[in-house]
Amino acid sequence: MVILLIMKRILLLSLFFVVLAVKAQININIGSSNVGSAPISSFFSYSYVQQIYPKQEVNANAAGNITGLTFYLDPSALITDSSNWTVYLGHTPKISFASNTDWVPAAELTQVFAGAVSKNGNKVEIVFTTPFAYNNIDNLVVAAKENSPSIDINNFDEVFRVYPYIQNSALVYKGDRNVVDPASPPGGIRVDYKSAVTISGLTTNLAPGCPLVISPANNAQFIPLSPSISWQSVMGATSYRLSLGTTPGGTDVINHQTVNGVGYNLSPSTVLNNDTNYYLKVTAVSANGESLGCADYTFKTIPPVPVNDACSGALQVSAFPYAYTQADGMSSTNNGGFILACANDGMNDGLWFKFTGDGSQYTIKVAPGVASFDPKIGVYTGNCNSLVCVGTQDNGGGGSAETMTITTSAGTEYYINVGSYEDSVDMPEGAFTINITKL
Known part of the structure; x- marks a missing residue:
């Protein structure tokens, strides 16, 4: 009887760790039906794509090793001639690309995979040769290079699932002449979307991630006295809460206002003061709770009306x-x-x-x-x-x-x-x- 109880406990413990392993993944917009040139282009012979996933969007509960990525596409799509990949990960403080040559340097990236990939149903699953240690402090860079000299012909020019995100959140090069050298990539094009992706090895927070405020930008100057406030939507969020004050964490202007949507316009009676620093915080609310640890965004309003205005x-x-x-x-x-x-x-x-x-x-x-x-x-x-x-x-x-x-x-x-x-x-x-x- 004692031996049976011990064996049962060992079995339950093993099942527990299996469940934990299965749950150690983060899904980001994997239900999207849009297509685009990320993580690679299937319609050009060669491509090199960098994408930035902000820390708030990754929403991991702790630092950890990323062991693989899964990308999504139409089950009927072909990638036979777009299957020679090299994948890199890295950390970056920026959330978008400032120009068409603003690549994250190769020296700041770690190669985690090189070889042939294959499609299984609607997925391309990549298991890393070397896990990547994500610090859960910086934003995550996902870079992929496609090295095959030919293209795939599908019903759509591109086949991988993408979802809209903030302006210039991915940088794409695609062409038919040469394989790209990540140490000196050519100019690309910036796009406002990213790959739907599953990140293996990290565990997500149950509570939704902190919204990424788009406007006013953090540390922005000369903001109008009646600014329009907007932020990026958060997966799973049913509403948002907004606070605005004249001190860090302050609520003297707006006190935890519930907002259904991703934007807010101040009421006519709420006019800000000239030449004043304000502190803005937006959190997301879902059935699993409210965002935790969200940082203030700060901005400064325009100066008073000039003496030579009239x-x-x-x-x-x-x-x-x-x-x-x-x-x-x-x-x-x-x-x-x-x-x-x-x-x-x-x-x-x-x-x-x-x-x-x-x-x-x-x-x-x-x-x-x-x-x-x-x-x-x-x-x-x-x-x-x-x-x-x-x-x-x-x-x-x-x-x-x-x-x-x-x-x-x-x-x-x-x-x-x-x-x-x-x-x-x-x-x-x-x-x-x-x-x-x-x-």
Whole structure:
């Protein structure tokens, strides 16, 4: 009887560890039906793809060894000529790719598999030759290189299942000429999706992962006083909770507001203060609980309205050459209208400067500090209540500098407006530098 009891306990213990082993995996959007060029391209001879899975999305309960990956595709798809793979894993602090050459360096990746893969039903299961030690601190990079010199013809150009994610979360190169060298990969294309995947060897948290806040970006500056807040959806989440305050972890602005969806707009009565740091926290809620350990995202609002926002507050220019950087330009207002003094060539009411002419020529140059600002220069005489057109200048687009030269009359006061080029739509100004030179 004692021997039977011991054997029974050993059997139950063995079954327990078998169950643990089966559960030691993390499934990420494995039900997706979309297709794309990740983890490899089946429609080009060669490909190299890097994907970033943020720590919040992996949502592992602890650091551990990743022992394999499973990717998903249509059961009828062929990958006969797309089956020679080399797979790498790595850690990275970034969540997206900044450019089409912003590859995670090969020196920061570990090769975990090289050889032939095969399809089993709707899966490609890869068991690593060498497990990868995931630290559960950084974000996970999954890179795969396909080395076969031919392509597979399927009903869809690409066959692997992908799901939408944040902008530029994967970087893809695909071509027909040469196998890619991960130490010096060519430029690729950034895409807004990633592979549906099962990560073997890690155990997921029961509670949902922390949402990845998209907007405002962490540590962002010059955020409007009524910002739109958005975040990436979390698998299994039924709702979200949002808090906003003026101190880390603070709730003095929004206190654990329940939100059904992945975005939130502040109510008209909740207007933020200028030039203030705010701390934002979003958690996900599911039947298994609420996200734990979610970090604050911080952002700073725009400065107060500039002193030269209106014509009546124009900055006086008395010495030349003159240079002024309008760092608070994004806080300007349109003052209830548009400047239409120049017939058929109006503009937004932006920031103002003035000087007294002496009969000389003056060159005015405005260089925007941000690519989103498309500046226009307007020059006027008269007075703020009755402007007379001297001329305007708007040759370039967003981020381009504008330059114009005027001939002055002695004793005449000239008003310079630097605003957005639009004459009927209130567009935001941005930071810029103005230089006025006497010729």
